Structure formats: C-alpha cells, structure tokens
Amino acid sequence: MSSVRKVGVAGWGAIGRVVGTALAEGRVEGAELVRVIDNRPLGGTAPARQTTLEEALEACDLVVEAAGQGLVREWGERILASGTDLLIASTGALTDEDLAKRLLAAGPGRVYFTGGAVGGLDLLQAVRSLGPLDDVRLTTTKLPSTLEQPWMDEELLTRMRTATAPVEVMSGTAREVPAKFPRSTNVAASVALAVGDLDTVRVQVVADPAAHRTRHLIEATGAHGSYRFEVSHLPDPGNPATSQVVPHAVLRSLAALAGRSGQIL
Template sequence: MTAPALRTGLIGWGAIGRVVGRALADGAVPGAALVCVVDNRPLGADVPAPRCTVEQALERCDLLVEAAGQGLVREWGERVLESGTDLLIASTGALADEDLAKRLLDAGPGRLHATGGALGGLDLLQAVCAMGPLDEVRLTTTKLPATLEQPWMGEELRTRLWTATGPVEVMTGTARDVPERFPRSTNVAASVALAVGDPGAVRVTVVADPAARQTSHVVEAHGPHGSYRFEVRHVPDPGNPATSGVVPYAVLRSLGALTGRTGQIL
C-alpha cells in the first residue's frame, strides 16, 4: 500500500523558494506534495499552489519548509512545532542563537529538521566529534562585498568594502555571533556549529573580495583523530547573490530524505 504524500507547505517565494516550489509541483520529490505557499509579497501568476497564511498552513500541512530567512524561524518556529507540524529550515543561522535552538529542540510534537545548505562534509565532522572533541575548527567564508554590507557597519568599514581592490577581512568571531551580524550570508557558519555541537568552538572569518565570482567556504578542523579540510566554491544565485545557487537543491535533497527516497547516500 502506497503511503500518502507528505503535505508540504513552503514559506518564502524568493530565490530558494521558487526553485523548491516548482520542483515539488513537478513531482521532483516522490512522496511530497506542495499544498500551499506562504509569502506576504506579490507572487505573480506562476505560483503552483494556493497562497495562504502561516496559520492556515498549519492546518493543511504535515511539513513546512522555511525559505524566508532567520526572522521567520525566530517568530514562528516554536508555534509550528507545537502545532504538530514538522519544520525544515534553510536559514540555519537562526540556530546560532543557543536559547532559540534549545527552545525549538524542546518544542513538539512537530520535529525540527535543518538542511546543510551550501556546505558538504558535515556528516564527517559529526562522526569525528562522536569520537571526541576537536581541538580547532575554523571556517573562512569569502563573498562579494555587496552581499556583506550590513546596517550595523560604520562608515570606515563600508568605505573599505566599496573601495576594496583585493580581499578585505570584514569580521572574525565565533559561529555564535557571526550569523547574527550577517543573517542572510552566514548560514554555513551555523551548519558547521551544529555539526560540531558547539557554536563557540567554531572560529569564523568573513572576507569580502571584489574578485570573488564564486562564493567560497573553507572548513579546517584538527583533533586527536585527524585533520580535515573542506573547500567549496559556488556560483551565487543570480536572483539573490547573498545565497548560493545550490541551496534550494540541498533543500530538495533533505526533503527526499524525509520522504524516504531510497538509494541515496544519507
């Protein structure tokens, strides 16, 4: 007997949500059916599912996919999970807030899921940390200056960003504080922190480079069981250069795992 399709709602019809929503509507994830889209902005005529509010989506869906930013996770995450609806988040940077992460993990009966997004190797980091803590974990993220400008930046830093002729170090900190300062650009930092299990143990450096035609993430980890280095370079999404074009496909892969698609490496 075939199991009923997972009734899936999508929150956010931006660069990530459009790809995910159209793929779901085209049947790209067997076992998942797109039943609604949540977004306050004008959506156009090509949205492949009815538009609704978050409250309405909770009544209609088994799973909500967040593709709307960290603010949505903070505002609605607990309520979604407490309603019994599962939640898959793309904006993992929200989980750098340890108090929020704890509240979401303690909430239920809905289950919280997170996608690895633009970075691989997280499963290996989790496996290594199960053997014992790492001595050092570093992440260096390099992006175009325009994708990193933030309201909190002073005039001096803004000038350095816009006049840079080479790489400029914008911020160095931990995976606890960097995602808060760059809410649309450093979800990878939180993903590494989740894999390691300690945001304070991950040192993050954010670099602006006017020549960075590809977004770069370099993870370096060292410990008693070995040394590890991962580097990925992604073409930015043309509709939203702050994110990589691969992110919606990482979300779709996570959806495939949740619906029990067989024959894939988990």
C-alpha cells in the first residue's frame, strides 16, 4: 500500500461533499481524493473523476461510504473482497447481524466504522472488555419533519405535525429502530456496535418542534461503572436528518486511517 491513501467517496450528498472537498483541498494529510462514486449526474462539480464503484475499486485503497445503508448491503463485501478498505458512515446497516458478521469476516480489505454524531463510544467499547453493560439507553430528539417516514399512519403524522411539546415517535431496541429510520438513527447502531449487543441498547426517538439542535443522550450502567454522554448538534442545512458534525467525524476517522499523529484512538 502506498504511503498516501487513495480515497473514493461514495455518495456526493451532505456528508460526501464535505468529506470529498476537504480531501481535494489537501486538508487530510496522507490521503487524497481520487474518485467520486455517485450514480447521479453531478455536472462536473465533483473535484475528482466520477466513476462507478466497480471502476473506483481499481484506483482506490479506501472507500468512504456516505451514500446510505443500501450501498453497505449491496457492495460492502465486494469492496472488502477486492482488497479495498471500507469506512462506513451508515452504521444502521449493521443492525442486520448476518450482514455485520459477513463484513467482519470479509477481506482482505478492512472494515471501519465512524462514530458520527456521538462521543463516548471508545469508552463504552473499552468498558465492554470488563464485562457486559446491564442497561444502555439512547434518547434521540429531532425536529418532527426530519423523522417522518412512509410507514407512519395518519394519526402519528398528525400528532407530530401539530405537536407543541415533545412527542415519542418510537421506542425499541437498537435492532428495531434504525430499520424504521434509515437516515436518522445511525447513532443507535453505532452505540450497539460499541456495546456489542443490539438488544441491550434501548432507543427512544422523540419529535420536538423546539429541537433546533439534534440531541442524543446515552446512559449506560454496569458492574464497573455508570456513564452518561449528551450531545446537541446543529442539523446539516442541506440535509436536516443528519447533524452538521457528521462529515467532520468521518474526516477525523480518515485522518487516523491515513496515519496522522496526535490522533485520539
């Protein structure tokens, strides 16, 4: 592998544009953007050659997934089998345990996950080595409009659209919730990846008309300690379903993979 990571960004949306532009401007030492993968016509606006994913695998040693869970399901194993590493932003795809096992077993490429909009996952992963956590809860609060889904009935949609106070939209496990909110609750899957158990993580999704910042509260307890992490982010102006910080979390992960010193690992 060369000393400079040859990166392809899959998905030129709210996350991919920020990540790809930073790479093209040389803001990630040890990594360069060589391909943009998106099946939509971008009109020459991408700062690197636009190709299919299959063609990009011939030029890249690392693909950043910023295109959604579908790409992880359809292409994840093929990317890794080609010898190309894969950095996944849409961790919600990993609520499919069979897929997660196949990706972790695939290779010779390596699979990585970015923490996205929350912190503390490194600590939860470290605590997990001491023994299982007894209780893990995630409460995600967003603007009602960012949580609307095709499966919702009219009664729930009306409650959300007319709400003057927080409304619980769904509660369940980290196995159940991300499948219902594929663009809004990757955080739940990320917490489950850190904890090592989809069913241990209880998730509550709340619609709040006053939630001008997206909020995530993680609370965990176990025999070895208690942990609480709370974050409040501005939504991305181009895609309010995701937080503005997410592409910068991807860039931090990229910097670590490119070998930048001084990184917290």
